[in-house]
Amino acid sequence: MSILGATTNELRVRLERGDVTSVDVTTAYLDQIAVHDAQVQAFLLVDRDAALEQARDVDAKRQAGHAVGKLAGVPVALKDVVCTKGVRTTCGSRMLENFVPPYDAHVVQRLKEADAVLIGKTNMDEFAMGSSTENSAYQVTKNPWDLARTPGGSSGGSAAAVSASMAPLAIGSDTGGSIRQPAGFCGVVGMKPTYGRISRFGLVAYASSLDQLGPFASDVSGAALLLEVMSGHDARDSTSVNVPVPEYSRSVDEPLAGLRIGVAREHFVEGLDREVEAAIRTALDVYRKLGAEVKEVSLPHSQYAVAVYYIIAPSEASSNLARYDGVHYGHRAKDFSNMIDMYSASRGEGFGTEVKRRIMLGAYALSAGYYDAYYLKALKVRRLIRQDFDQAFQSVDVIASPVAPTPAFKIGELVNDPLAMYLSDIYTLSANLAGLPGICIPAGFSGKNLPIGLQLLAAPFQEERLLRTARMFERETDWHKQRAKL
Amino acid sequence: MSYTVIVGLEVHVQLLTKSKIFCGCSTEFNPDHPNVQTCPVCLGLPGSLPVMNRRAFELSLKTAMSLNCQIAPFTKWDRKQYYYPDLPKGYQISQYDLPFSLDGFLEVEVDPTEGTTRRVGIIRAHLEEDAGKNLHDETGHGTDSQVDLNRAGTPLLEIVSQPDLRSAAECKRYLEELRLLLTYLGVSDCNMAEGSLRCDANVNLHVHQPDGQDIPTPIVEIKNLNSFRNVELSLEYEIKRQFEEWQKTGKRLGEVSKETRGWDAARGATFAQRGKEEASDYRYFPDPDLVPVTVTEEELDRIRESLGEFPADRRKRFKEGYLLSNYDAAVIVDQGAELASYYEEVALGCGDAKQAANWVTQDILREMKERNLTIGQFPIRQPVLIALLGKINTKAITIKSAREIFVDLLTEGLEGKPIEPSRIDELVASKGLALVFDVVELDAVIAKIVDKNPKAVADFKSGKQAAVGALIGQVMKEVKGADPQRVRQMLVEKLSQ
Numbered sequence: 004m005s006i007l008g009a010t011t012n013e014l015r016v017r018l019e020r021g022d023v024t025s026v027d028v029t030t031a032y033l034d035q036i037a038v039h040d041a042q043v044q045a046f047l048l049v050d051r052d053a054a055l056e057q058a059r060d061v062d063a064k065r066q067a068g069h070a071v072g073k074l075a076g077v078p079v080a081l082k083d084v085v086c087t088k089g090v091r092t093t094c095g096s097r098m099l100e101n102f103v104p105p106y107d108a109h110v111v112q113r114l115k116e117a118d119a120v121l122i123g124k125t126n127m128d129e130f131a132m133g134s135s136t137e138n139s140a141y142q143v144t145k146n147p148w149d150l151a152r153t154p155g156g157s158s159g160g161s162a163a164a165v166s167a168s169m170a171p172l173a174i175g176s177d178t179g180g181s182i183r184q185p186a187g188f189c190g191v192v193g194m195k196p197t198y199g200r201i202s203r204f205g206l207v208a209y210a211s212s213l214d215q216l217g218p219f220a221s222d223v224s225g226a227a228l229l230l231e232v233m234s235g236h237d238a239r240d241s242t243s244v245n246v247p248v249p250e251y252s253r254s255v256d257e258p259l260a261g262l263r264i265g266v267a268r269e270h271f272v273e274g275l276d277r278e279v280e281a282a283i284r285t286a287l288d289v290y291r292k293l294g295a296e297v298k299e300v301s302l303p304h305s306q307y308a309v310a311v312y313y314i315i316a317p318s319e320a321s322s323n324l325a326r327y328d329g330v331h332y333g334h335r336a337k338d339f340s341n342m343i344d345m346y347s348a349s350r351g352e353g354f355g356t357e358v359k360r361r362i363m364l365g366a367y368a369l370s371a372g373y374y375d376a377y378y379l380k381a382l383k384v385r386r387l388i389r390q391d392f393d394q395a396f397q398s399v400d401v402i403a404s405p406v407a408p409t410p411a412f413k414i415g416e417l418v419n420d421p422l423a424m425y426l427s428d429i430y431t432l433s434a435n436l437a438g439l440p441g442i443c444i445p446a447g448f449s450g451k452n453l454p455i456g457l458q459l460l461a462a463p464f465q466e467e468r469l470l471r472t473a474r475m476f477e478r479e480t481d482w483h484k485q486r487a488k489l
Numbered sequence: 490m491s492y493t494v495i496v497g498l499e500v501h502v503q504l505l506t507k508s509k510i511f512c513g514c515s516t517e518f519n520p521d522h523p524n525v526q527t528c529p530v531c532l533g534l535p536g537s538l539p540v541m542n543r544r545a546f547e548l549s550l551k552t553a554m555s556l557n558c559q560i561a562p563f564t565k566w567d568r569k570q571y572y573y574p575d576l577p578k579g580y581q582i583s584q585y586d587l588p589f590s591l592d593g594f595l596e597v598e599v600d601p602t603e604g605t606t607r608r609v610g611i612i613r614a615h616l617e618e619d620a621g622k623n624l625h626d627e628t629g630h631g632t633d634s635q636v637d638l639n640r641a642g643t644p645l646l647e648i649v650s651q652p653d654l655r656s657a658a659e660c661k662r663y664l665e666e667l668r669l670l671l672t673y674l675g676v677s678d679c680n681m682a683e684g685s686l687r688c689d690a691n692v693n694l695h696v697h698q699p700d701g702q703d704i705p706t707p708i709v710e711i712k713n714l715n716s717f718r719n720v721e722l723s724l725e726y727e728i729k730r731q732f733e734e735w736q737k738t739g740k741r742l743g744e745v746s747k748e749t750r751g752w753d754a755a756r757g758a759t760f761a762q763r764g765k766e767e768a769s770d771y772r773y774f775p776d777p778d779l780v781p782v783t784v785t786e787e788e789l790d791r792i793r794e795s796l797g798e799f800p801a802d803r804r805k806r807f808k809e810g811y812l813l814s815n816y817d818a819a820v821i822v823d824q825g826a827e828l829a830s831y832y833e834e835v836a837l838g839c840g841d842a843k844q845a846a847n848w849v850t851q852d853i854l855r856e857m858k859e860r861n862l863t864i865g866q867f868p869i870r871q872p873v874l875i876a877l878l879g880k881i882n883t884k885a886i887t888i889k890s891a892r893e894i895f896v897d898l899l900t901e902g903l904e905g906k907p908i909e910p911s912r913i914d915e916l917v918a919s920k921g922l923a924l925v926f927d928v929v930e931l932d933a934v935i936a937k938i939v940d941k942n943p944k945a946v947a948d949f950k951s952g953k954q955a956a957v958g959a960l961i962g963q964v965m966k967e968v969k970g971a972d973p974q975r976v977r978q979m980l981v982e983k984l985s986q
Contacts, residue, residue: 212777325579
């Protein structure tokens with residue numbers, strides 16, 4: 004079997020047995036990038052020599068009989084939102100075009116400790132703001148299933164990289180669906196864990212109370228393994244939660260008996276593509292056949308999720324992005340007449356349209372006289388959204404839904420209609436607002452051969468249950484085995 | 490027309506922690522090496538996150554409890570947003586609507602001689618991070634400004650008083666008492682030259698009208714006062730300016746917006762300042778990177794037990810226990826805990842609290858001031874002073890001799906010689922300062938002097954008491970270390986025979 008067609012587990016087994024070396028594996032992925040990334044444009048940075056050097060080091064370590072980490076020799080792509088020591092980290096923005104962090108993000112340290120090979124940095128919507136990766140200041144990533152379509156976003160580069168077999172694993176960040184929606188659009192597995200499960204230290208902030216890192220993989224086991232490596236308490240992130248990390252990769256194959264799946268009536272309404280709806284209903288039948296009980300639940304406040312999200316996220320963003328002022332690092336305008344002008348010109352030149360739009364939305368919502376009506380109100384509704392879920396999870400183990408109302412849309416299709424673009428996250432936003440874990444797995448194809456994703460949500464810190472539920476479906480279907488033809 | 494002065498002070502105090510409030514960087518004052526005490530967190534680099542320094546929070550609790558504040562069981566962090574080059578994140582982490590402490594007071598001794606005190610209300614005390622420092626080209630050649638972020642992230646406690654202060658002098662007394670308390674608690678060194686204590690003053694006047702009504706003038710905030718002297722001078726100036734402004738314009742509170750003014754110490758005048766941003770909407774909101782802080786009763790109890798004695802209590806104890814005057818008690822206690830403890834040790838050791846107070850408030854404070862020494866640096870330590878004062882008490886030497894020895898000890902000490910109590914005996918012996926108790930020797934000398942001075946004897950006998958003075962001097966010349974009181978007594982006895 005070829006290296007590129009292998010799952011993460013298969014790669015691990017072959018590496019352990021010595022059938023292949025990490026250099027073989029890394030070379031195969033680097034070659035795939037070299038051949039196809041000019042088309043897909045998933046990567047912002049690939050350092051072939053550095054990747055091969057890491058691979059050689061792991062091979063040497065293994066050959067010398069030393070203990071190696073859980074991801075020894077396995078390539079992992081990183082969304083360009085995580086800081087990598089000595090390696091340019093742009094966040095998809097002109098503002099950070101020349102920014103080289105002096106430190107590694109917590110997850111990058113974890114990956115290095117696990118002996119993973121960091122193969123490159125992937126494209127993204129600028130500062131993770133967007134649902135199509137069209138807001139990158141550098142390039143537009145294409146959906147490997149249809150190059151005229153977007154891979155989704157904001158982690159479109161990572162999703163496309165795994166989808167196009169340019170990396171077996173990738174890391175993304177998810178603030179309102181930025182892992183799950185592109186996973187759905189690209190036909191791969193993507194997971195957003197519980198808020199606090201993975202340290203945000205070194206994750207360039209978009210909206211701090213919503214941001215969470217997570218794994219992409221071609222199958223559920225791969226996602227389980229990567230999640231296991233990334234998870235765990237970190238004292239450098241005050242919101243990181245000190246809850247033990249189960250060995251997700253060990254338990255993932257165990258089916259759940261007596262599984263109760265919730266379906267929210269609010270999720271199947273106008274605007275949902277018929278093919279998507281059909282695929283989700285078929286997926287529910289698969290679970291029924293496996294003995295699961297499918298029950299209707301209600302999430303009455305979910306209708307406010309988009310409104311609440313687009314107050315809270317831009318508010319936090321307007322503050323988080325204030326540091327990009329051209330004073331200490333990042334882009335500084337060449338011509339300016341005074342201090343205020345330096346700020347305006349640097350930020351005006353350094354940020355793209357969508358980032359500016361969200362900064363303005365957020366600054367407005369936090370302004371004196373508007374704070375109570377917008378930000379404070381949004382916080383209250385956010386709590387109600389969480390209460391809906393708490394209520395629902397009293398009677399079900401997971402909630403199943405589409406990951407997005409449609410399969411991948413065309414590049415340029417929504418770029419001039421921000422509201423329609425915002426609505427493409429309608430199924431994913433609630434999990435961020437409520438802090439819940441969610442996973443998206445391949446669940447079919449549209450008539451145009453575009454992947455359709457099934458989203459499963461669970462109660463906080465129920466990642467293990469979520470992965471096992473997802474794996475039950477994957478075992479019965481072969482959607483995840485389909486690969487885009489490039 | 491008369492008026493009442495209304496002042497409230499906002500004091501920013503740097504806390505004495507080893508590391509910054511949200512990262513592990515050192516808080517050392519290090520202006521000569523800019524930007525060395527920094528890390529991704531206090532530089533505000535992308536992806537960095539703050540973690541609260543619990544020690545800074547404990548010192549704040551300690552201070553607030555000493556200021557009789559209510560401690561909130563739940564407090565949170567907010568972002569105060571504005572653009573300025575010394576603020577690397579574009580916001581300052583502070584506390585807005587739920588500060589950790591509220592509603593306290595500080596008893597201020599407004600007249601140390603009388604011992605009269607006044608209670609100044611504390612609206613709130615909250616914790617925040619300090620900004621860095623902008624360094625501007627002051628040559629006038631217009632080169633680039635620079636930023637030093639060594640100070641960015643140093644824990645700052647902001648203490649906001651009620652507008653309870655009624656004069657510039659009272660403000661100074663309040664600040665002195667506050668500084669004393671903070672140094673007693675060990676929560677800050679209050680070194681104003683290094684910016685450890687900074688002050689903003691909100692001031693206006695209530696102008697009394699003939700009909701008995703008071704008209705408030707517009708409130709002015711004087712920013713960034715960096716010495717107690719400047720607080721006093723700027724307020725004196727501002728009070729005068731506001732009254733003149735009132736007489737000129739008749740504008741009252743509410744008719745013009747609150748003004749921010751700076752203090753130009755060189756010109757001795759306040760001046761109108763433009764704010765950091767045109768409009769001061771700081772768009773406060775809760776910092777999502779930090780978790781709220783809760784305080785337990787056990788924690789409060791533990792801190793309460795560690796508070797120690799407050800300056801006001803110590804003054805009271807010195808007055809009652811050692812029978813010191815209001816003035817002496819205030820002078821000793823107000824110099825700080827170290828001097829007060831020095832005094833107390835000497836007072837107890839030599840058994841004469843009043844004598845000890847005299848020496849500490851006069852000789853020691855004078856020498857400390859002249860030689861620019863702290864009590865910690867003063868070479869005559871407690872056991873030596875106890876021994877010296879003991880010699881006075883037992884009449885082994887005179888006070889005059891003791892002063893002479895004191896100066897010798899100080900000089901030797903400052904030359905780096907170790908000063909032990911035994912050195913006093915050596916100096917007494919070598920200088921011949923021991924009081925002579927040999928009555929036979931003294932008798933013989935007195936007899937000799939009386940014989941040699943028949944005129945003085947005759948004068949005395951004819952009622953000229955002053956004549957005895959010349960004789961005392963001659964006896965003292967022959968017998969060094971004789972107690973003049975005793976010599977006088979023996980002479981009078983002899984002449985009266």
